[in-house]
Amino acid sequence: MTSYVIICLMFMVIKLIQGSLVVTQDIAVKVVNSTFFVSCYDPDNSSVVVTWIGPRGPLGHHTRPKVQTGSDGTRILFINTTLDDGGKYVCTTSENDRAEFRLTVEAPLEFMDTPTEQKASEGSDVTVRCEVRGGRRTWSYEDNNEINDTRIDIIGDGLLIRNASRRDSKVYICKAVQPNTGTIKDRRIKLTIEHAPTFITPQAKEDHVYGYLNGYANLTCFVEAEPKAKFEWLSSPTKVRKTGNVTESPNQSILQLKLEKLTFGKYKCRASNRWGKAERVIILEEGVKPEPPEFLELRGANSDLLDLGIKGPDMRKLNASDSMRPIGFNVRFKPHKEDGGDWCHREFNVSQDNSYVLRHLNHNTEYEVEAATRNLAGLSEYSNTSIFRTLPSVNDNGFNLEPELVFVLIPVTFLLTSTTFHKL
Template identity: 25%
Template structure:
């Protein structure tokens, strides 16, 4: 704003003197007469007056006369104007820097001079309004000011004047701040003052205090398996917070399908590398940048690649030839281990123990499998396996062997069992290369489709289905396979089978009123098949009706088996017939005769409770059921007698105890008393034998049981207790 003012007005005057000859009185007056400081584009005039003179003249700093408006060739910006003969006024319009210098008014031998200076306003030309210092270092706040005359500079910090001391040095071009701290952040004001003109201007500078960036965490070298992902971590701090970017082999990384970058507010960054490939191996650099510094930290990614195997060479060989396959790895880091497998089985290095014709060997870095004396069974895939912790790769090498037919014994039987009327398929599998033609022969004649035989032929197998209708349909069937390399024949015997013969014998091992235990012996002839099951039939008496039919598994033969559901005191006959795939054979004849036991009263129960009761007035009697005599137990009867009395006429009888229970509780017994207990079981035949036990009840709570005290003692005891109660009552009343 000061500079604008200086363009229109005169600011400062300094004394200038007219130049006189020594000893001569001044004859020229200048108005004004002092040195002038004028702004560019300002207008100014100075008047030269010579009393009694006539037409004084003005000369510029180069000594040329300044012309008046009436003179040809005058300068419209700088000219002389005369109001009368004694005065000459020098005018300046839109003064320029080229106008500065000393101007002289001359009259005769007298002269007077005035100096014109063109001032330059205060200009903060290269003074950024935002600057920074670095914590811990010496800093410099730039204030680049130009003016003419030169200005004087002073400084303020947050509106307080700065004095030069150990922390501040006022230097040319700015302010030096020593050992910067965070408290040096704020507003600095650079004040410029021109002493000669009094012009003052100032500029505010916002100063930030920065910290150099440092790494809190640097990326670490790592490794990754091809096809997987990998990460690098980086964290940096500083003021202002640094900007983190990633580089790969010196080139900036931008997020895409390959790279993703995750930033966090705490200055950390994560670089994710997706679907790592071998070309991704190299140096990854984390660059943390602030306006004052860049720092870098690098790490290396080592890529482990999944092995790759070169092209497989499939081969065709003849029988007895020698053939080999070579497995070559074309890629893989780390170098993989190689192996050969056949049908999923790893083949050992060297000669194979199971087949000395086959050997696995090495050829530099390749693995070779060699087969001598090639056979038809060698046809198929030989798999090379390349494996490392980076992954596993396999490649099949196929061997085709042209050979004469051979029979696949694992799929082709030598004997097939059948029986009359049963359709029976016989499969013959023959391997050869080229594929064989196949047919069947029986009794030296070629077999064709007929009522008895049906043929089905595929590439490497032929199935002959035979429906035996007569014994002549059984015998040797010949499978014939041939190609241009040879011929092979294989005989399958169709063997007739039969139903089993009758069981050899039935043995009666034990009987009860309702069951029998038998052993059925295996038939002498099984008929060619295992026994599947047998049917056991019971008849009442020798010629009575069938009463039971039971099927048993063939594995139960010649073991003891118990059959229930029979009646007591009854004769039965039993027979059995067994079956296999063909059917049932004849039953055992004659049948075996046996009789069940007669019905009887139940056996005595088995008492299992202890003789001593835990209670003084009760006892829990427990028992186990024994043989019921062939008919269900209807109820139990319990008799108990006080042994201390010894009179059986006092016995007490409980005669309706349910057959569904196996324990009973006697109550209202006397303490410390011996009792005799008798327990009987009843069925339709009546009462069985009694089970007996002598028991003793426990003592009463008063030690000697009151039941054993005589009447006099009982009376004394009662009277004594009464006296004690009366005494206690009166004692309580007195208190």
């Protein structure tokens, strides 16, 4: 109640000071090039003569802003406002009644010298440029997370990053805010830190790759570089090797070689850009092509999977070293029908429980299945085709299968007599 009384008293005091004059708005915030007017009048006496005084003196028909008389009182008309139009405007009468209008003119909120893509070199101090006219700036990462890094400071014309590294390559958001008008604008700035090529994974001084005669081997160089790297393949020490095909994608080069006796040896991959280079030595050694799996069997099935058992070959029979032992299998499969379509492939590492599961299959469907042994030298030939069927689903002819995986037991004698695993 006390607050209400105080407000009423304050209103009465203001009315006594200002008299009976009324302005159509007391305060306005506009941007440059706005056009509008403000009227001043006495609601109790329309014949009262009103004059306007601006920040730089009396106003009239030929001043800026200019004065007009209308049905709603005496106006001041602003046309294409400028920053100089801001200030206090007072309308008065000969009786010294007065009313005030305050105008704030803001420059248009805009970005200046703010490229959306910017670059710098690794290890340098870089300024991510963002200049704002007509407001203030805030910074964040693209995911709206706050920038909280002791190496980074906000400075007058941007964001200063000291000792920039490639992890600083990201999108920064420079946000321009104009509090008086409530205007907000964002500018996405992609910063790219350039650096010399470096290999993606740690490696020894020399890498070893294996292959077998009349097979193929892929030598791969995969680097991180900005700008993208240019690759060269050389054989030891400097002679360019021209016995293979090179395929490249950004920052990756693959040299595929058809393996002959003279193909084995040392190769060097060199990746370079204007910031430096990186080299990797790859020793291509002759290995032993693995034999196909000794057997491929069905351990169990469900409506959408086949659980396979695969036994790899004994490479000791080929007088191969332990390094040539099987490390995995490539299983290919497709529906068993006249036009079964293309083979689908699954890669498996050797499993201790001898379980290799093909998932996401069609229910109640026969599949042609073959397997190849994989070792460091490459893949074997595929085994002969075996045909396995998934089980019906619960919606097929009223079948209700439990538990989740139904194991199919196949006598060993049947497997040995009915299936041949090596192509003749």
